[in-house]
Amino acid sequence: MPQTPTSSELAVSVPPQQQGPLLSVRGLKTQFRLDEGLLRAVDGVSLEVQRGQTIGVIGESGCGKSMLARSLMGLVRPPGRVAGGELLLDTGEGPVDIAKLDPTGAQMRRIRGRHIAMIFQEPMTSLSPVHTIGAQIAELALLHRTHDRAEARTVTEDALARVGMPDPRRAYGQYPHELSGGLRQRAMIAMALTGQPELLIADEPTTALDVTVQWQILRLLADLKSQLGMSMLYITHDLGVTAQIADTIAVMYLGRIVEFGRAVDIFERPLHPYTRKLMQAAPAMGKRQARLDVIRGTVPVPINLPRECPFRSRCDHAFEACAQLPALKEVEPGHTVRCFLHHQEVERDD
Ligand SMILES: Nc1ncnc2c1ncn2[C@@H]1O[C@H](COP(=O)(O)OP(=O)(O)OP(=O)(O)O)[C@@H](O)[C@H]1O
Ligand SMILES: [Mg+2]
Structure with missing residues:
Protein backbone atom coordinates (compact mmCIF):
# COMPACT_ATOMS: atom_id res chain seq x y z
CA MET A 1 0.00 0.00 0.00
CA ILE A 116 9.57 39.07 -0.72
CA ALA A 117 9.52 39.79 3.01
CA MET A 118 12.09 41.37 5.26
CA ILE A 119 13.14 41.19 8.88
CA PHE A 120 15.18 43.91 10.50
CA GLN A 121 17.75 44.26 13.29
CA GLU A 122 15.21 46.18 15.34
CA PRO A 123 11.80 44.42 15.49
CA MET A 124 10.04 47.71 16.23
CA THR A 125 10.85 48.72 12.63
CA SER A 126 8.00 46.48 11.54
CA LEU A 127 5.94 45.92 14.71
CA SER A 128 3.53 48.61 15.82
CA PRO A 129 3.74 49.42 19.55
CA VAL A 130 0.01 50.13 19.85
CA HIS A 131 -1.43 46.89 18.46
CA THR A 132 -1.19 43.37 19.83
CA ILE A 133 1.11 40.90 18.12
CA GLY A 134 -1.92 38.81 17.15
CA ALA A 135 -3.82 41.71 15.58
CA GLN A 136 -0.81 42.70 13.50
CA ILE A 137 -0.12 39.23 12.14
CA ALA A 138 -3.83 38.45 11.61
CA GLU A 139 -4.13 41.61 9.50
CA LEU A 140 -1.44 40.24 7.18
CA ALA A 141 -3.07 36.81 7.19
CA LEU A 142 -6.27 38.54 6.00
CA LEU A 143 -4.32 40.31 3.25
CA HIS A 144 -2.39 37.29 1.97
CA ARG A 145 -3.99 34.05 3.12
CA THR A 146 -7.72 34.11 3.90
CA HIS A 147 -10.81 36.31 4.05
CA ASP A 148 -12.10 34.55 7.15
CA ARG A 149 -11.33 36.16 10.54
CA ALA A 150 -11.43 32.92 12.53
CA GLU A 151 -9.09 31.28 10.06
CA ALA A 152 -6.77 34.30 10.21
CA ARG A 153 -6.53 33.75 13.95
CA THR A 154 -5.59 30.09 13.43
CA VAL A 155 -3.00 31.03 10.79
CA THR A 156 -1.54 33.57 13.24
CA GLU A 157 -1.35 31.16 16.16
CA ASP A 158 0.24 28.55 13.90
CA ALA A 159 2.80 31.12 12.74
CA LEU A 160 3.61 32.04 16.36
CA ALA A 161 4.01 28.36 17.23
CA ARG A 162 6.21 27.76 14.20
CA VAL A 163 8.71 30.41 15.32
CA GLY A 164 8.91 28.83 18.76
CA MET A 165 6.74 31.18 20.83
CA PRO A 166 6.39 29.34 24.14
CA ASP A 167 2.68 30.20 24.47
CA PRO A 168 1.25 31.26 21.07
CA ARG A 169 -2.27 31.97 22.46
CA ARG A 170 -0.89 34.26 25.11
CA ALA A 171 1.50 35.96 22.66
CA TYR A 172 -1.50 36.67 20.39
CA GLY A 173 -2.91 39.12 22.93
CA GLN A 174 0.38 40.70 24.00
CA TYR A 175 1.87 44.02 22.94
CA PRO A 176 5.45 44.07 21.59
CA HIS A 177 6.79 45.81 24.72
CA GLU A 178 5.56 42.91 26.87
CA LEU A 179 7.97 40.52 25.12
CA SER A 180 11.73 40.04 25.56
CA GLY A 181 14.04 41.07 22.68
CA GLY A 182 14.36 37.47 21.49
CA LEU A 183 10.59 36.85 21.52
CA ARG A 184 9.94 40.17 19.76
CA GLN A 185 12.37 39.05 17.07
CA ARG A 186 10.44 35.77 16.79
CA ALA A 187 7.17 37.69 16.47
CA MET A 188 8.64 39.74 13.62
CA ILE A 189 9.80 36.56 11.89
CA ALA A 190 6.28 35.10 12.25
CA MET A 191 4.91 38.29 10.72
CA ALA A 192 7.35 38.14 7.79
CA LEU A 193 6.43 34.52 7.10
CA THR A 194 2.66 35.09 7.16
CA GLY A 195 2.49 35.77 3.43
CA GLN A 196 4.58 32.63 2.72
N1 LIG B 1 18.87 58.01 4.64
C1 LIG B 1 20.11 58.18 4.15
N2 LIG B 1 20.52 59.39 3.73
C2 LIG B 1 21.76 59.57 3.22
N3 LIG B 1 22.67 58.60 3.07
C3 LIG B 1 22.30 57.36 3.47
C4 LIG B 1 21.01 57.09 4.04
N4 LIG B 1 20.95 55.77 4.34
C5 LIG B 1 22.16 55.25 3.98
N5 LIG B 1 22.97 56.20 3.47
C6 LIG B 1 24.34 56.01 2.97
O1 LIG B 1 24.33 54.95 2.04
C7 LIG B 1 25.51 54.18 2.15
C8 LIG B 1 25.13 52.74 2.38
O2 LIG B 1 24.45 52.62 3.65
P1 LIG B 1 23.82 51.28 4.19
O3 LIG B 1 22.93 51.66 5.31
O4 LIG B 1 23.23 50.53 3.07
O5 LIG B 1 25.10 50.51 4.74
P2 LIG B 1 25.19 49.10 5.49
O6 LIG B 1 26.16 48.28 4.69
O7 LIG B 1 23.84 48.57 5.70
O8 LIG B 1 25.87 49.49 6.88
P3 LIG B 1 25.60 48.91 8.36
O9 LIG B 1 26.44 47.66 8.47
O10 LIG B 1 26.10 50.00 9.25
O11 LIG B 1 24.14 48.65 8.52
C9 LIG B 1 26.32 54.78 3.29
O12 LIG B 1 27.32 55.64 2.76
C10 LIG B 1 25.29 55.57 4.06
O13 LIG B 1 25.89 56.67 4.70
MG1 LIG C 1 22.72 48.15 7.39
Whole structure:
Protein backbone atom coordinates (compact mmCIF):
# COMPACT_ATOMS: atom_id res chain seq x y z
CA MET A 1 0.00 0.00 0.00
CA PRO A 2 1.47 3.43 -0.88
CA GLN A 3 2.48 5.42 2.15
CA THR A 4 0.66 8.70 2.60
CA PRO A 5 3.19 11.41 3.45
CA THR A 6 2.67 12.98 6.86
CA SER A 7 2.13 16.72 7.07
CA SER A 8 5.65 17.20 8.42
CA GLU A 9 7.10 15.31 5.44
CA LEU A 10 5.09 17.51 3.12
CA ALA A 11 6.37 20.61 4.90
CA VAL A 12 10.02 19.72 4.23
CA SER A 13 9.55 18.79 0.58
CA VAL A 14 11.36 21.31 -1.60
CA PRO A 15 9.34 22.80 -4.46
CA PRO A 16 10.15 21.29 -7.86
CA GLN A 17 13.03 22.97 -9.64
CA GLN A 18 11.58 25.68 -11.79
CA GLN A 19 13.49 27.23 -14.60
CA GLY A 20 15.41 30.45 -14.04
CA PRO A 21 16.30 32.37 -10.92
CA LEU A 22 13.68 33.64 -8.48
CA LEU A 23 15.20 37.12 -8.60
CA SER A 24 17.66 38.67 -11.05
CA VAL A 25 19.25 41.90 -9.92
CA ARG A 26 20.86 43.66 -12.87
CA GLY A 27 23.00 46.77 -12.54
CA LEU A 28 21.09 48.10 -9.53
CA LYS A 29 21.92 51.68 -8.58
CA THR A 30 20.50 53.35 -5.51
CA GLN A 31 21.45 56.93 -4.85
CA PHE A 32 20.85 59.84 -2.50
CA ARG A 33 20.83 63.35 -3.90
CA LEU A 34 22.39 65.34 -1.07
CA ASP A 35 23.67 68.93 -0.78
CA GLU A 36 27.21 67.50 -0.70
CA GLY A 37 26.68 65.65 -3.99
CA LEU A 38 25.35 62.36 -5.30
CA LEU A 39 25.82 59.54 -2.78
CA ARG A 40 26.08 56.18 -4.56
CA ALA A 41 24.85 53.74 -1.88
CA VAL A 42 24.43 50.82 -4.32
CA ASP A 43 26.45 51.23 -7.49
CA GLY A 44 25.81 48.59 -10.11
CA VAL A 45 24.99 45.42 -8.17
CA SER A 46 24.11 42.34 -10.23
CA LEU A 47 23.29 38.98 -8.72
CA GLU A 48 20.86 36.13 -9.08
CA VAL A 49 18.92 34.52 -6.26
CA GLN A 50 18.04 30.91 -7.02
CA ARG A 51 15.15 29.07 -5.37
CA GLY A 52 16.13 27.64 -1.99
CA GLN A 53 19.47 29.47 -1.99
CA THR A 54 20.81 31.40 0.99
CA ILE A 55 23.11 34.25 0.01
CA GLY A 56 25.08 35.83 2.84
CA VAL A 57 25.78 39.50 2.10
CA ILE A 58 28.81 40.67 4.00
CA GLY A 59 30.74 43.94 4.29
CA GLU A 60 31.65 46.66 6.75
CA SER A 61 29.29 49.36 7.93
CA GLY A 62 28.31 51.74 5.13
CA CYS A 63 28.98 49.31 2.26
CA GLY A 64 25.38 49.45 1.03
CA LYS A 65 23.98 46.19 2.41
CA SER A 66 20.81 47.71 3.89
CA MET A 67 20.22 49.93 0.88
CA LEU A 68 20.46 46.86 -1.36
CA ALA A 69 17.85 45.13 0.82
CA ARG A 70 15.56 48.16 0.93
CA SER A 71 15.83 48.56 -2.85
CA LEU A 72 14.61 44.98 -3.36
CA MET A 73 11.66 45.69 -1.06
CA GLY A 74 10.75 49.02 -2.68
CA LEU A 75 11.46 50.69 0.65
CA VAL A 76 13.97 53.39 -0.34
CA ARG A 77 12.82 56.72 1.06
CA PRO A 78 13.55 60.16 -0.49
CA PRO A 79 16.02 61.74 -0.97
CA GLY A 80 17.11 58.20 -1.85
CA ARG A 81 15.88 56.48 -5.00
CA VAL A 82 16.52 53.49 -7.20
CA ALA A 83 18.22 55.31 -10.06
CA GLY A 84 18.96 52.43 -12.41
CA GLY A 85 18.95 48.73 -13.07
CA GLU A 86 16.40 45.95 -13.15
CA LEU A 87 14.95 43.76 -10.41
CA LEU A 88 13.36 40.87 -12.28
CA LEU A 89 11.19 38.83 -9.95
CA ASP A 90 9.66 35.56 -11.12
CA THR A 91 6.12 35.82 -9.79
CA GLY A 92 4.98 32.63 -11.50
CA GLU A 93 3.51 34.61 -14.40
CA GLY A 94 6.78 35.59 -16.00
CA PRO A 95 9.36 38.04 -14.63
CA VAL A 96 8.19 41.42 -13.34
CA ASP A 97 10.67 44.30 -13.06
CA ILE A 98 9.78 45.45 -9.56
CA ALA A 99 12.19 48.39 -9.83
CA LYS A 100 9.66 49.93 -12.26
CA LEU A 101 6.66 49.51 -9.96
CA ASP A 102 5.26 52.30 -7.82
CA PRO A 103 6.65 51.46 -4.33
CA THR A 104 3.35 52.52 -2.75
CA GLY A 105 1.11 50.97 -5.40
CA ALA A 106 -1.11 47.91 -5.01
CA GLN A 107 1.11 45.58 -7.06
CA MET A 108 4.23 46.29 -5.00
CA ARG A 109 2.27 45.98 -1.75
CA ARG A 110 1.14 42.53 -2.85
CA ILE A 111 4.68 41.51 -3.80
CA ARG A 112 5.98 42.77 -0.45
CA GLY A 113 4.96 40.10 1.99
CA ARG A 114 3.70 37.56 -0.55
CA HIS A 115 6.88 37.19 -2.64
CA ILE A 116 9.57 39.07 -0.72
CA ALA A 117 9.52 39.79 3.01
CA MET A 118 12.09 41.37 5.26
CA ILE A 119 13.14 41.19 8.88
CA PHE A 120 15.18 43.91 10.50
CA GLN A 121 17.75 44.26 13.29
CA GLU A 122 15.21 46.18 15.34
CA PRO A 123 11.80 44.42 15.49
CA MET A 124 10.04 47.71 16.23
CA THR A 125 10.85 48.72 12.63
CA SER A 126 8.00 46.48 11.54
CA LEU A 127 5.94 45.92 14.71
CA SER A 128 3.53 48.61 15.82
CA PRO A 129 3.74 49.42 19.55
CA VAL A 130 0.01 50.13 19.85
CA HIS A 131 -1.43 46.89 18.46
CA THR A 132 -1.19 43.37 19.83
CA ILE A 133 1.11 40.90 18.12
CA GLY A 134 -1.92 38.81 17.15
CA ALA A 135 -3.82 41.71 15.58
CA GLN A 136 -0.81 42.70 13.50
CA ILE A 137 -0.12 39.23 12.14
CA ALA A 138 -3.83 38.45 11.61
CA GLU A 139 -4.13 41.61 9.50
CA LEU A 140 -1.44 40.24 7.18
CA ALA A 141 -3.07 36.81 7.19
CA LEU A 142 -6.27 38.54 6.00
CA LEU A 143 -4.32 40.31 3.25
CA HIS A 144 -2.39 37.29 1.97
CA ARG A 145 -3.99 34.05 3.12
CA THR A 146 -7.72 34.11 3.90
CA HIS A 147 -10.81 36.31 4.05
CA ASP A 148 -12.10 34.55 7.15
CA ARG A 149 -11.33 36.16 10.54
CA ALA A 150 -11.43 32.92 12.53
CA GLU A 151 -9.09 31.28 10.06
CA ALA A 152 -6.77 34.30 10.21
CA ARG A 153 -6.53 33.75 13.95
CA THR A 154 -5.59 30.09 13.43
CA VAL A 155 -3.00 31.03 10.79
CA THR A 156 -1.54 33.57 13.24
CA GLU A 157 -1.35 31.16 16.16
CA ASP A 158 0.24 28.55 13.90
CA ALA A 159 2.80 31.12 12.74
CA LEU A 160 3.61 32.04 16.36
CA ALA A 161 4.01 28.36 17.23
CA ARG A 162 6.21 27.76 14.20
CA VAL A 163 8.71 30.41 15.32
CA GLY A 164 8.91 28.83 18.76
CA MET A 165 6.74 31.18 20.83
CA PRO A 166 6.39 29.34 24.14
CA ASP A 167 2.68 30.20 24.47
CA PRO A 168 1.25 31.26 21.07
CA ARG A 169 -2.27 31.97 22.46
CA ARG A 170 -0.89 34.26 25.11
CA ALA A 171 1.50 35.96 22.66
CA TYR A 172 -1.50 36.67 20.39
CA GLY A 173 -2.91 39.12 22.93
CA GLN A 174 0.38 40.70 24.00
CA TYR A 175 1.87 44.02 22.94
CA PRO A 176 5.45 44.07 21.59
CA HIS A 177 6.79 45.81 24.72
CA GLU A 178 5.56 42.91 26.87
CA LEU A 179 7.97 40.52 25.12
CA SER A 180 11.73 40.04 25.56
CA GLY A 181 14.04 41.07 22.68
CA GLY A 182 14.36 37.47 21.49
CA LEU A 183 10.59 36.85 21.52
CA ARG A 184 9.94 40.17 19.76
CA GLN A 185 12.37 39.05 17.07
CA ARG A 186 10.44 35.77 16.79
CA ALA A 187 7.17 37.69 16.47
CA MET A 188 8.64 39.74 13.62
CA ILE A 189 9.80 36.56 11.89
CA ALA A 190 6.28 35.10 12.25
CA MET A 191 4.91 38.29 10.72
CA ALA A 192 7.35 38.14 7.79
CA LEU A 193 6.43 34.52 7.10
CA THR A 194 2.66 35.09 7.16
CA GLY A 195 2.49 35.77 3.43
CA GLN A 196 4.58 32.63 2.72
CA PRO A 197 7.26 34.63 0.89
CA GLU A 198 9.58 32.96 -1.58
CA LEU A 199 12.44 35.26 -0.57
CA LEU A 200 13.17 36.34 2.99
CA ILE A 201 15.61 39.20 3.45
CA ALA A 202 17.17 39.30 6.90
CA ASP A 203 19.08 42.51 7.68
CA GLU A 204 21.32 41.84 10.70
CA PRO A 205 18.38 40.31 12.59
CA THR A 206 20.47 39.06 15.51
CA THR A 207 23.02 41.79 16.22
CA ALA A 208 20.93 43.51 18.92
CA LEU A 209 20.51 40.27 20.89
CA ASP A 210 22.77 38.54 23.38
CA VAL A 211 24.94 35.74 22.05
CA THR A 212 22.83 32.75 23.16
CA VAL A 213 19.63 34.27 21.75
CA GLN A 214 21.50 35.21 18.56
CA TRP A 215 22.32 31.56 17.91
CA GLN A 216 18.76 30.47 18.72
CA ILE A 217 17.36 32.90 16.16
CA LEU A 218 19.93 31.89 13.57
CA ARG A 219 19.08 28.22 14.10
CA LEU A 220 15.37 29.04 13.83
CA LEU A 221 15.87 30.89 10.53
CA ALA A 222 17.94 28.05 9.10
CA ASP A 223 15.25 25.52 10.10
CA LEU A 224 12.37 27.62 8.74
CA LYS A 225 14.25 28.18 5.52
CA SER A 226 14.70 24.49 4.87
CA GLN A 227 11.16 23.59 6.01
CA LEU A 228 9.56 26.21 3.79
CA GLY A 229 11.98 25.94 0.84
CA MET A 230 12.44 29.73 0.76
CA SER A 231 15.40 31.63 -0.59
CA MET A 232 17.16 33.94 1.82
CA LEU A 233 19.37 37.00 1.61
CA TYR A 234 21.11 37.17 4.97
CA ILE A 235 22.88 40.46 5.65
CA THR A 236 25.56 40.57 8.31
CA HIS A 237 29.00 41.93 9.10
CA ASP A 238 29.82 38.67 10.90
CA LEU A 239 31.60 36.07 8.77
CA GLY A 240 30.94 33.40 11.43
CA VAL A 241 27.21 33.87 10.87
CA THR A 242 27.51 33.51 7.09
CA ALA A 243 29.54 30.32 7.63
CA GLN A 244 26.61 28.93 9.62
CA ILE A 245 23.76 29.88 7.36
CA ALA A 246 24.82 30.76 3.80
CA ASP A 247 25.56 28.47 0.88
CA THR A 248 26.66 31.44 -1.24
CA ILE A 249 28.43 34.66 -0.24
CA ALA A 250 28.39 38.14 -1.74
CA VAL A 251 31.10 40.46 -0.39
CA MET A 252 30.14 44.13 -0.75
CA TYR A 253 32.39 47.13 -0.66
CA LEU A 254 31.31 50.72 -1.35
CA GLY A 255 28.06 49.78 -3.04
CA ARG A 256 29.56 47.07 -5.26
CA ILE A 257 29.95 43.32 -5.10
CA VAL A 258 33.70 42.66 -5.04
CA GLU A 259 33.56 38.88 -4.64
CA PHE A 260 30.80 36.31 -5.09
CA GLY A 261 30.76 32.55 -4.91
CA ARG A 262 29.89 29.39 -3.06
CA ALA A 263 30.60 29.74 0.66
CA VAL A 264 33.08 26.83 0.62
CA ASP A 265 35.07 28.46 -2.19
CA ILE A 266 35.09 31.86 -0.52
CA PHE A 267 36.19 30.44 2.83
CA GLU A 268 38.83 28.16 1.28
CA ARG A 269 40.07 30.54 -1.40
CA PRO A 270 39.19 34.15 -0.60
CA LEU A 271 40.66 36.13 -3.49
CA HIS A 272 39.82 39.81 -3.10
CA PRO A 273 42.20 41.60 -0.71
CA TYR A 274 39.10 43.01 1.03
CA THR A 275 37.60 39.54 1.61
CA ARG A 276 40.96 38.36 2.98
CA LYS A 277 41.11 41.32 5.36
CA LEU A 278 37.56 40.62 6.54
CA MET A 279 38.61 37.07 7.32
CA GLN A 280 41.69 38.18 9.23
CA ALA A 281 39.56 40.67 11.14
CA ALA A 282 36.92 38.08 12.09
CA PRO A 283 36.94 37.33 15.81
CA ALA A 284 38.63 34.08 16.80
CA MET A 285 36.27 31.30 17.93
CA GLY A 286 34.82 32.13 21.31
CA LYS A 287 35.95 35.77 21.20
CA ARG A 288 33.38 38.48 20.74
CA GLN A 289 35.49 41.37 19.52
CA ALA A 290 36.54 41.55 15.90
CA ARG A 291 40.06 42.81 15.25
CA LEU A 292 39.01 45.78 13.20
CA ASP A 293 42.51 47.26 13.22
CA VAL A 294 43.49 44.66 10.57
CA ILE A 295 41.77 46.70 7.83
CA ARG A 296 43.40 50.09 7.81
CA GLY A 297 41.34 53.22 7.24
CA THR A 298 37.56 53.44 7.10
CA VAL A 299 34.92 53.00 4.43
CA PRO A 300 34.83 56.32 2.53
CA VAL A 301 31.53 58.11 2.01
CA PRO A 302 30.60 57.30 -1.61
CA ILE A 303 30.18 60.86 -2.83
CA ASN A 304 32.20 62.13 -5.83
CA LEU A 305 34.62 59.19 -5.73
CA PRO A 306 36.81 58.58 -8.79
CA ARG A 307 35.90 55.61 -10.99
CA GLU A 308 38.69 53.36 -9.75
CA CYS A 309 38.92 50.17 -7.72
CA PRO A 310 36.78 51.03 -4.67
CA PHE A 311 39.27 49.36 -2.30
CA ARG A 312 42.37 51.06 -3.80
CA SER A 313 42.92 53.56 -0.96
CA ARG A 314 43.01 50.77 1.67
CA CYS A 315 44.62 47.94 -0.28
CA ASP A 316 48.14 46.65 0.44
CA HIS A 317 48.50 45.32 -3.11
CA ALA A 318 47.29 48.23 -5.25
CA PHE A 319 49.23 48.88 -8.48
CA GLU A 320 48.84 51.23 -11.46
CA ALA A 321 45.92 49.37 -13.05
CA CYS A 322 43.83 49.91 -9.91
CA ALA A 323 43.22 53.52 -10.98
CA GLN A 324 40.52 51.95 -13.17
CA LEU A 325 37.48 49.99 -12.05
CA PRO A 326 37.99 46.22 -12.42
CA ALA A 327 35.16 44.14 -13.88
CA LEU A 328 33.64 41.36 -11.78
CA LYS A 329 35.25 38.33 -13.47
CA GLU A 330 34.70 34.62 -13.09
CA VAL A 331 37.91 32.95 -11.92
CA GLU A 332 36.53 29.46 -11.33
CA PRO A 333 33.00 28.16 -11.95
CA GLY A 334 30.58 30.33 -9.99
CA HIS A 335 33.35 32.30 -8.22
CA THR A 336 33.73 35.90 -9.39
CA VAL A 337 36.07 38.64 -8.18
CA ARG A 338 36.47 42.33 -8.94
CA CYS A 339 40.26 42.68 -8.66
CA PHE A 340 43.01 43.09 -11.27
CA LEU A 341 45.32 40.80 -9.27
CA HIS A 342 43.08 37.96 -10.42
CA HIS A 343 42.50 39.02 -14.01
CA GLN A 344 44.54 37.35 -16.74
CA GLU A 345 44.46 40.69 -18.49
CA VAL A 346 43.13 44.01 -17.25
CA GLU A 347 39.37 44.12 -17.86
CA ARG A 348 37.63 47.29 -16.82
CA ASP A 349 34.02 47.74 -15.79
CA ASP A 350 32.66 50.37 -18.21
N1 LIG B 1 18.87 58.01 4.64
C1 LIG B 1 20.11 58.18 4.15
N2 LIG B 1 20.52 59.39 3.73
C2 LIG B 1 21.76 59.57 3.22
N3 LIG B 1 22.67 58.60 3.07
C3 LIG B 1 22.30 57.36 3.47
C4 LIG B 1 21.01 57.09 4.04
N4 LIG B 1 20.95 55.77 4.34
C5 LIG B 1 22.16 55.25 3.98
N5 LIG B 1 22.97 56.20 3.47
C6 LIG B 1 24.34 56.01 2.97
O1 LIG B 1 24.33 54.95 2.04
C7 LIG B 1 25.51 54.18 2.15
C8 LIG B 1 25.13 52.74 2.38
O2 LIG B 1 24.45 52.62 3.65
P1 LIG B 1 23.82 51.28 4.19
O3 LIG B 1 22.93 51.66 5.31
O4 LIG B 1 23.23 50.53 3.07
O5 LIG B 1 25.10 50.51 4.74
P2 LIG B 1 25.19 49.10 5.49
O6 LIG B 1 26.16 48.28 4.69
O7 LIG B 1 23.84 48.57 5.70
O8 LIG B 1 25.87 49.49 6.88
P3 LIG B 1 25.60 48.91 8.36
O9 LIG B 1 26.44 47.66 8.47
O10 LIG B 1 26.10 50.00 9.25
O11 LIG B 1 24.14 48.65 8.52
C9 LIG B 1 26.32 54.78 3.29
O12 LIG B 1 27.32 55.64 2.76
C10 LIG B 1 25.29 55.57 4.06
O13 LIG B 1 25.89 56.67 4.70
MG1 LIG C 1 22.72 48.15 7.39
